[in-house]
Amino acid sequence: MDLRIVEHPLVAHKLTVLRDQATDSPTFRRLTEELVTLLAYEATREVRVTEYAVQTPLAPAVGVRLSQPRPLVVPILRAGLGMLEGMTRLIPTAEVGFLGMVRNEETLEATTYAERLPEDLSGRQCYVLDPMLATGGTLAAAVQFLVGRGADHITCICLIAAPEGIARLTELLDGLAAPCTLVLAGLDERLNDVGYIVPGLGDAGDRLYGVAQ
Template sequence: MRLHVVDHPLVAHKLTVLRDVGTDSPTFRRLTDELVTLLAYEATRGVRVEAHDIVTPVAPTTGVHLSAPKPLVVPILRAGLGMLDGMTRLVPTAEVGFLGMIRDEETLKASTYANRLPESLTGRQVFLLDPMLATGGTLAAAMHFVFDRGADDVTAICLLAAPEGIAAVEAEFGAEAPVTIVTAALDERLNEHGYIVPGLGDAGDRLYGVV
Protein backbone atom coordinates (compact mmCIF):
# COMPACT_ATOMS: atom_id res chain seq x y z
CA MET A 1 0.00 0.00 0.00
CA ARG A 2 1.19 3.49 -0.87
CA LEU A 3 0.26 6.71 0.94
CA HIS A 4 0.82 10.05 -0.79
CA VAL A 5 0.15 13.25 1.17
CA VAL A 6 0.17 16.03 -1.40
CA ASP A 7 2.52 18.81 -0.31
CA HIS A 8 1.60 21.90 -2.32
CA PRO A 9 0.81 25.45 -1.18
CA LEU A 10 -2.43 25.66 -3.21
CA VAL A 11 -3.63 22.38 -1.71
CA ALA A 12 -2.83 23.64 1.80
CA HIS A 13 -4.55 26.97 1.14
CA LYS A 14 -7.78 25.45 -0.18
CA LEU A 15 -7.85 22.88 2.62
CA THR A 16 -7.49 25.63 5.22
CA VAL A 17 -10.58 27.38 3.88
CA LEU A 18 -12.49 24.08 3.80
CA ARG A 19 -11.65 23.46 7.46
CA ASP A 20 -12.96 26.87 8.55
CA VAL A 21 -16.33 26.54 10.30
CA GLY A 22 -17.38 29.83 8.72
CA THR A 23 -17.10 28.55 5.14
CA ASP A 24 -20.59 28.24 3.64
CA SER A 25 -21.82 25.30 1.53
CA PRO A 26 -21.50 26.97 -1.91
CA THR A 27 -17.89 27.93 -1.18
CA PHE A 28 -17.20 24.52 0.33
CA ARG A 29 -18.50 22.79 -2.82
CA ARG A 30 -16.43 25.01 -5.12
CA LEU A 31 -13.23 24.54 -3.15
CA THR A 32 -13.77 20.79 -2.89
CA ASP A 33 -14.07 20.68 -6.66
CA GLU A 34 -10.84 22.65 -7.10
CA LEU A 35 -8.96 20.66 -4.46
CA VAL A 36 -9.95 17.31 -5.95
CA THR A 37 -8.58 18.33 -9.35
CA LEU A 38 -5.23 19.08 -7.72
CA LEU A 39 -5.27 15.76 -5.85
CA ALA A 40 -6.34 13.91 -9.00
CA TYR A 41 -3.30 15.21 -10.83
CA GLU A 42 -1.11 13.38 -8.31
CA ALA A 43 -3.40 10.35 -8.09
CA THR A 44 -3.27 9.69 -11.83
CA ARG A 45 0.53 9.60 -12.15
CA GLY A 46 0.27 5.83 -12.52
CA VAL A 47 -2.68 5.79 -14.93
CA ARG A 48 -2.08 3.32 -17.75
CA VAL A 49 -1.22 4.68 -21.19
CA GLU A 50 -0.07 3.25 -24.50
CA ALA A 51 1.79 4.64 -27.48
CA HIS A 52 -0.30 6.55 -30.02
CA ASP A 53 0.90 7.77 -33.42
CA ILE A 54 -0.28 11.19 -34.61
CA VAL A 55 0.63 13.80 -37.19
CA THR A 56 1.28 17.36 -36.00
CA PRO A 57 1.12 20.34 -38.39
CA VAL A 58 4.89 19.86 -38.75
CA ALA A 59 5.67 16.13 -38.66
CA PRO A 60 4.57 12.67 -37.52
CA THR A 61 5.28 11.82 -33.89
CA THR A 62 4.37 9.30 -31.23
CA GLY A 63 2.58 10.30 -28.04
CA VAL A 64 0.38 8.40 -25.61
CA HIS A 65 -3.29 8.00 -24.83
CA LEU A 66 -5.16 6.21 -22.07
CA SER A 67 -5.11 2.45 -22.40
CA ALA A 68 -8.19 0.27 -22.61
CA PRO A 69 -10.08 -0.54 -20.50
CA LYS A 70 -10.64 3.04 -19.41
CA PRO A 71 -10.13 4.03 -15.76
CA LEU A 72 -13.23 3.80 -13.61
CA VAL A 73 -14.06 6.63 -11.20
CA VAL A 74 -16.33 5.65 -8.29
CA PRO A 75 -17.61 8.26 -5.83
CA ILE A 76 -18.78 6.77 -2.54
CA LEU A 77 -22.19 8.29 -1.90
CA ARG A 78 -23.20 10.70 -0.69
CA ALA A 79 -20.22 12.90 0.12
CA GLY A 80 -18.03 11.44 -2.63
CA LEU A 81 -20.43 12.85 -5.19
CA GLY A 82 -19.11 16.33 -4.39
CA MET A 83 -15.69 15.19 -5.63
CA LEU A 84 -16.81 13.79 -8.99
CA ASP A 85 -16.67 16.92 -11.15
CA GLY A 86 -13.16 17.75 -9.97
CA MET A 87 -11.98 14.28 -10.94
CA THR A 88 -13.71 13.99 -14.32
CA ARG A 89 -12.50 17.46 -15.30
CA LEU A 90 -9.00 16.01 -15.30
CA VAL A 91 -9.94 12.62 -16.81
CA PRO A 92 -13.04 13.32 -18.91
CA THR A 93 -12.88 10.01 -20.80
CA ALA A 94 -13.00 7.91 -17.61
CA GLU A 95 -16.11 5.87 -16.96
CA VAL A 96 -18.10 6.58 -13.80
CA GLY A 97 -19.77 4.16 -11.41
CA PHE A 98 -21.46 4.76 -8.07
CA LEU A 99 -21.25 3.00 -4.73
CA GLY A 100 -23.57 3.82 -1.86
CA MET A 101 -22.19 3.00 1.58
CA ILE A 102 -23.30 4.02 5.03
CA ARG A 103 -21.50 3.87 8.37
CA ASP A 104 -23.34 2.83 11.50
CA GLU A 105 -22.62 5.65 13.94
CA GLU A 106 -22.57 3.27 16.93
CA THR A 107 -20.54 0.34 15.56
CA LEU A 108 -18.69 2.46 12.94
CA LYS A 109 -19.14 -0.48 10.53
CA ALA A 110 -19.87 0.21 6.85
CA SER A 111 -22.51 -1.49 4.73
CA THR A 112 -23.41 -1.20 1.04
CA TYR A 113 -26.91 0.02 0.19
CA ALA A 114 -26.53 0.67 -3.56
CA ASN A 115 -24.15 0.14 -6.43
CA ARG A 116 -24.00 1.04 -10.08
CA LEU A 117 -20.87 -0.77 -11.23
CA PRO A 118 -20.07 -3.26 -13.99
CA GLU A 119 -20.28 -6.89 -12.88
CA SER A 120 -16.73 -7.42 -14.13
CA LEU A 121 -13.92 -5.00 -13.35
CA THR A 122 -11.22 -7.36 -14.59
CA GLY A 123 -8.04 -5.49 -15.39
CA ARG A 124 -9.50 -2.12 -14.41
CA GLN A 125 -7.85 0.72 -12.55
CA VAL A 126 -10.39 2.13 -10.10
CA PHE A 127 -10.32 5.56 -8.47
CA LEU A 128 -12.47 5.77 -5.33
CA LEU A 129 -13.62 9.20 -4.16
CA ASP A 130 -14.33 9.59 -0.45
CA PRO A 131 -13.68 12.89 1.36
CA MET A 132 -12.83 11.53 4.80
CA LEU A 133 -10.69 8.50 5.62
CA ALA A 134 -11.55 8.22 9.31
CA THR A 135 -11.82 4.69 10.75
CA GLY A 136 -11.08 3.15 7.36
CA GLY A 137 -14.11 0.87 7.48
CA THR A 138 -16.03 2.45 4.59
CA LEU A 139 -13.02 2.73 2.32
CA ALA A 140 -11.85 -0.84 3.06
CA ALA A 141 -15.33 -2.17 2.32
CA ALA A 142 -15.43 -0.24 -0.97
CA MET A 143 -12.01 -1.59 -1.92
CA HIS A 144 -13.10 -5.16 -1.20
CA PHE A 145 -16.18 -4.56 -3.36
CA VAL A 146 -14.19 -3.54 -6.44
CA PHE A 147 -11.39 -6.06 -5.90
CA ASP A 148 -14.00 -8.84 -5.66
CA ARG A 149 -15.23 -7.78 -9.11
CA GLY A 150 -11.76 -8.06 -10.59
CA ALA A 151 -10.13 -4.63 -10.22
CA ASP A 152 -6.36 -4.99 -10.08
CA ASP A 153 -5.35 -1.49 -8.95
CA VAL A 154 -7.25 0.86 -6.62
CA THR A 155 -6.47 4.47 -5.77
CA ALA A 156 -8.49 6.34 -3.16
CA ILE A 157 -8.62 10.13 -3.24
CA CYS A 158 -9.50 11.67 0.13
CA LEU A 159 -9.52 15.26 1.31
CA LEU A 160 -8.35 14.20 4.77
CA ALA A 161 -7.09 11.05 6.44
CA ALA A 162 -6.56 9.95 10.03
CA PRO A 163 -3.66 7.71 11.11
CA GLU A 164 -6.16 5.14 12.41
CA GLY A 165 -7.81 4.90 9.00
CA ILE A 166 -4.52 4.50 7.16
CA ALA A 167 -3.47 1.77 9.58
CA ALA A 168 -6.81 -0.02 9.22
CA VAL A 169 -6.63 -0.10 5.41
CA GLU A 170 -3.03 -1.32 5.47
CA ALA A 171 -3.91 -4.01 8.02
CA GLU A 172 -6.82 -5.10 5.82
CA PHE A 173 -4.88 -5.37 2.55
CA GLY A 174 -1.21 -5.59 3.47
CA ALA A 175 1.78 -3.46 2.60
CA GLU A 176 2.21 -5.02 -0.86
CA ALA A 177 -1.37 -4.57 -2.06
CA PRO A 178 -1.99 -2.55 -5.26
CA VAL A 179 -3.63 0.18 -3.18
CA THR A 180 -2.78 3.89 -3.15
CA ILE A 181 -4.26 6.57 -0.91
CA VAL A 182 -3.85 10.19 -2.01
CA THR A 183 -4.85 12.88 0.48
CA ALA A 184 -4.39 16.58 1.14
CA ALA A 185 -3.44 16.02 4.80
CA LEU A 186 -2.83 13.37 7.42
CA ASP A 187 -4.49 14.72 10.55
CA GLU A 188 -3.76 14.04 14.21
CA ARG A 189 -6.28 11.41 15.32
CA LEU A 190 -9.90 10.36 15.65
CA ASN A 191 -12.04 11.55 18.55
CA GLU A 192 -14.36 9.33 20.59
CA HIS A 193 -17.11 9.75 17.96
CA GLY A 194 -14.93 8.61 15.08
CA TYR A 195 -14.45 12.10 13.63
CA ILE A 196 -11.09 13.30 12.32
CA VAL A 197 -9.33 15.90 14.51
CA PRO A 198 -8.84 18.74 13.64
CA GLY A 199 -10.72 17.66 10.52
CA LEU A 200 -13.41 19.71 8.86
CA GLY A 201 -16.60 18.26 10.29
CA ASP A 202 -19.07 16.12 8.36
CA ALA A 203 -18.15 16.56 4.69
CA GLY A 204 -21.57 15.47 3.43
CA ASP A 205 -23.40 17.95 5.63
CA ARG A 206 -21.05 20.76 4.68
CA LEU A 207 -21.43 19.97 0.99
CA TYR A 208 -25.19 19.50 0.89
CA GLY A 209 -26.63 20.57 4.24
CA VAL A 210 -28.11 18.47 7.04
CA VAL A 211 -30.86 16.14 5.77
Protein backbone atom coordinates in the same frame (compact mmCIF):
# COMPACT_ATOMS: atom_id res chain seq x y z
CA MET B 1 -0.51 0.17 0.71
CA ASP B 2 1.29 3.18 -0.72
CA LEU B 3 0.57 6.45 1.14
CA ARG B 4 1.06 9.81 -0.59
CA ILE B 5 0.40 13.14 1.10
CA VAL B 6 0.41 15.95 -1.45
CA GLU B 7 2.47 18.86 -0.19
CA HIS B 8 1.79 21.97 -2.25
CA PRO B 9 0.94 25.55 -1.19
CA LEU B 10 -2.30 25.60 -3.20
CA VAL B 11 -3.41 22.29 -1.69
CA ALA B 12 -2.69 23.57 1.81
CA HIS B 13 -4.47 26.87 1.12
CA LYS B 14 -7.65 25.27 -0.22
CA LEU B 15 -7.73 22.72 2.59
CA THR B 16 -7.45 25.51 5.16
CA VAL B 17 -10.46 27.31 3.69
CA LEU B 18 -12.42 24.04 3.67
CA ARG B 19 -11.71 23.59 7.38
CA ASP B 20 -13.08 27.05 8.24
CA GLN B 21 -16.57 26.70 9.73
CA ALA B 22 -17.47 30.06 8.15
CA THR B 23 -17.07 28.63 4.61
CA ASP B 24 -20.55 28.26 3.08
CA SER B 25 -21.74 25.24 1.08
CA PRO B 26 -21.35 26.75 -2.43
CA THR B 27 -17.76 27.75 -1.65
CA PHE B 28 -17.10 24.40 0.01
CA ARG B 29 -18.29 22.55 -3.10
CA ARG B 30 -16.21 24.68 -5.46
CA LEU B 31 -13.05 24.37 -3.38
CA THR B 32 -13.53 20.62 -3.03
CA GLU B 33 -13.66 20.27 -6.81
CA GLU B 34 -10.53 22.41 -7.22
CA LEU B 35 -8.66 20.52 -4.52
CA VAL B 36 -9.53 17.12 -5.98
CA THR B 37 -8.25 18.18 -9.39
CA LEU B 38 -4.91 19.04 -7.77
CA LEU B 39 -4.83 15.70 -5.94
CA ALA B 40 -5.75 13.88 -9.13
CA TYR B 41 -2.47 14.90 -10.77
CA GLU B 42 -0.63 12.88 -8.13
CA ALA B 43 -3.22 10.10 -8.04
CA THR B 44 -3.00 9.42 -11.78
CA ARG B 45 0.77 9.04 -12.02
CA GLU B 46 0.33 5.32 -12.76
CA VAL B 47 -2.65 5.66 -15.09
CA ARG B 48 -2.16 3.26 -18.00
CA VAL B 49 -1.38 4.68 -21.42
CA THR B 50 -0.45 3.33 -24.84
CA GLU B 51 1.53 4.87 -27.65
CA TYR B 52 -0.50 6.81 -30.18
CA ALA B 53 0.60 8.35 -33.48
CA VAL B 54 -0.69 11.80 -34.44
CA GLN B 55 -0.09 14.23 -37.26
CA THR B 56 0.85 17.71 -36.06
CA PRO B 57 0.61 20.74 -38.40
CA LEU B 58 4.31 20.17 -39.16
CA ALA B 59 5.16 16.47 -38.90
CA PRO B 60 4.11 13.08 -37.54
CA ALA B 61 4.59 12.56 -33.80
CA VAL B 62 4.18 9.76 -31.32
CA GLY B 63 2.48 10.44 -28.02
CA VAL B 64 0.26 8.49 -25.64
CA ARG B 65 -3.42 8.14 -24.86
CA LEU B 66 -5.34 6.39 -22.09
CA SER B 67 -5.42 2.64 -22.47
CA GLN B 68 -8.52 0.48 -22.75
CA PRO B 69 -10.41 -0.35 -20.63
CA ARG B 70 -10.76 3.23 -19.47
CA PRO B 71 -10.18 4.20 -15.83
CA LEU B 72 -13.21 3.87 -13.57
CA VAL B 73 -13.97 6.64 -11.07
CA VAL B 74 -16.03 5.49 -8.08
CA PRO B 75 -17.37 8.11 -5.65
CA ILE B 76 -18.70 6.73 -2.37
CA LEU B 77 -22.16 8.18 -1.81
CA ARG B 78 -23.06 10.74 -0.76
CA ALA B 79 -20.05 12.88 0.11
CA GLY B 80 -17.88 11.40 -2.63
CA LEU B 81 -20.16 12.99 -5.22
CA GLY B 82 -18.71 16.36 -4.26
CA MET B 83 -15.32 15.14 -5.51
CA LEU B 84 -16.52 13.74 -8.84
CA GLU B 85 -16.45 16.92 -10.93
CA GLY B 86 -12.90 17.70 -9.85
CA MET B 87 -11.75 14.21 -10.88
CA THR B 88 -13.53 14.04 -14.22
CA ARG B 89 -12.28 17.52 -15.10
CA LEU B 90 -8.80 15.97 -15.29
CA ILE B 91 -9.81 12.70 -16.98
CA PRO B 92 -13.10 13.44 -18.78
CA THR B 93 -13.02 10.16 -20.72
CA ALA B 94 -13.05 8.05 -17.55
CA GLU B 95 -16.13 5.99 -16.81
CA VAL B 96 -18.03 6.58 -13.57
CA GLY B 97 -19.57 4.05 -11.20
CA PHE B 98 -21.29 4.64 -7.88
CA LEU B 99 -21.05 2.87 -4.55
CA GLY B 100 -23.36 3.63 -1.65
CA MET B 101 -21.97 2.73 1.76
CA VAL B 102 -23.12 3.73 5.21
CA ARG B 103 -21.32 3.56 8.54
CA ASN B 104 -23.18 2.36 11.61
CA GLU B 105 -22.48 5.10 14.15
CA GLU B 106 -22.53 2.61 17.02
CA THR B 107 -20.45 -0.24 15.61
CA LEU B 108 -18.56 1.93 13.06
CA GLU B 109 -18.96 -0.93 10.56
CA ALA B 110 -19.68 -0.15 6.88
CA THR B 111 -22.39 -1.79 4.80
CA THR B 112 -23.25 -1.45 1.10
CA TYR B 113 -26.77 -0.19 0.35
CA ALA B 114 -26.45 0.63 -3.37
CA GLU B 115 -24.07 0.17 -6.28
CA ARG B 116 -23.95 0.96 -9.98
CA LEU B 117 -20.84 -0.78 -11.28
CA PRO B 118 -19.89 -3.27 -14.00
CA GLU B 119 -20.17 -6.88 -12.87
CA ASP B 120 -16.70 -7.58 -14.27
CA LEU B 121 -13.91 -5.14 -13.45
CA SER B 122 -11.08 -7.34 -14.71
CA GLY B 123 -8.13 -5.25 -15.85
CA ARG B 124 -9.63 -2.00 -14.58
CA GLN B 125 -7.88 0.78 -12.72
CA CYS B 126 -10.29 2.27 -10.19
CA TYR B 127 -10.15 5.66 -8.47
CA VAL B 128 -12.21 5.72 -5.27
CA LEU B 129 -13.39 9.12 -3.99
CA ASP B 130 -14.24 9.70 -0.33
CA PRO B 131 -13.54 13.03 1.38
CA MET B 132 -12.61 11.71 4.82
CA LEU B 133 -10.80 8.59 6.01
CA ALA B 134 -11.84 8.31 9.65
CA THR B 135 -12.08 4.77 11.02
CA GLY B 136 -11.08 3.17 7.70
CA GLY B 137 -13.92 0.65 7.58
CA THR B 138 -15.94 2.24 4.78
CA LEU B 139 -12.99 2.78 2.45
CA ALA B 140 -11.61 -0.72 3.11
CA ALA B 141 -15.01 -2.24 2.35
CA ALA B 142 -15.21 -0.26 -0.91
CA VAL B 143 -11.74 -1.37 -2.02
CA GLN B 144 -12.48 -5.00 -1.18
CA PHE B 145 -15.77 -4.78 -3.10
CA LEU B 146 -14.00 -3.53 -6.24
CA VAL B 147 -11.18 -6.06 -6.05
CA GLY B 148 -13.78 -8.77 -5.53
CA ARG B 149 -15.18 -7.85 -8.94
CA GLY B 150 -11.77 -8.08 -10.57
CA ALA B 151 -10.22 -4.58 -10.33
CA ASP B 152 -6.45 -4.94 -10.39
CA HIS B 153 -5.28 -1.45 -9.36
CA ILE B 154 -6.96 0.84 -6.80
CA THR B 155 -6.19 4.47 -5.95
CA CYS B 156 -8.13 6.11 -3.12
CA ILE B 157 -8.36 9.91 -3.00
CA CYS B 158 -9.32 11.56 0.30
CA LEU B 159 -9.11 15.14 1.48
CA ILE B 160 -8.01 14.27 5.01
CA ALA B 161 -7.36 11.20 7.14
CA ALA B 162 -6.77 10.25 10.76
CA PRO B 163 -3.75 8.09 11.69
CA GLU B 164 -6.10 5.48 13.18
CA GLY B 165 -7.94 5.23 9.88
CA ILE B 166 -4.76 4.73 7.90
CA ALA B 167 -3.60 2.04 10.31
CA ARG B 168 -6.95 0.26 10.12
CA LEU B 169 -7.10 0.51 6.32
CA THR B 170 -3.58 -0.92 6.07
CA GLU B 171 -4.57 -3.79 8.35
CA LEU B 172 -7.80 -4.59 6.53
CA LEU B 173 -6.13 -4.51 3.11
CA ASP B 174 -3.17 -6.64 4.09
CA GLY B 175 -2.77 -9.34 1.47
CA LEU B 176 -5.08 -7.60 -1.00
CA ALA B 177 -4.85 -9.13 -4.47
CA ALA B 178 -4.28 -5.71 -6.11
CA PRO B 179 -1.98 -2.75 -5.37
CA CYS B 180 -3.64 0.09 -3.50
CA THR B 181 -2.52 3.73 -3.17
CA LEU B 182 -3.94 6.35 -0.80
CA VAL B 183 -3.59 10.02 -1.82
CA LEU B 184 -4.32 12.73 0.77
CA ALA B 185 -4.32 16.50 1.04
CA GLY B 186 -3.70 16.34 4.78
CA LEU B 187 -3.07 13.97 7.68
CA ASP B 188 -4.86 15.07 10.85
CA GLU B 189 -4.13 14.47 14.53
CA ARG B 190 -6.58 11.80 15.70
CA LEU B 191 -10.12 10.49 15.99
CA ASN B 192 -12.32 11.63 18.84
CA ASP B 193 -14.32 9.22 20.99
CA VAL B 194 -17.20 9.05 18.48
CA GLY B 195 -15.03 8.39 15.43
CA TYR B 196 -14.74 11.88 13.94
CA ILE B 197 -11.48 13.36 12.64
CA VAL B 198 -9.85 16.09 14.75
CA PRO B 199 -9.33 18.90 13.84
CA GLY B 200 -11.09 17.73 10.67
CA LEU B 201 -13.53 19.86 8.72
CA GLY B 202 -16.88 18.69 10.06
CA ASP B 203 -19.29 16.38 8.26
CA ALA B 204 -18.23 16.63 4.61
CA GLY B 205 -21.62 15.53 3.27
CA ASP B 206 -23.51 18.11 5.32
CA ARG B 207 -21.08 20.86 4.39
CA LEU B 208 -21.35 20.00 0.70
CA TYR B 209 -25.10 19.57 0.48
CA GLY B 210 -26.66 20.79 3.73
CA VAL B 211 -28.51 18.81 6.36
CA ALA B 212 -31.62 17.08 5.02
CA GLN B 213 -34.43 17.38 7.55
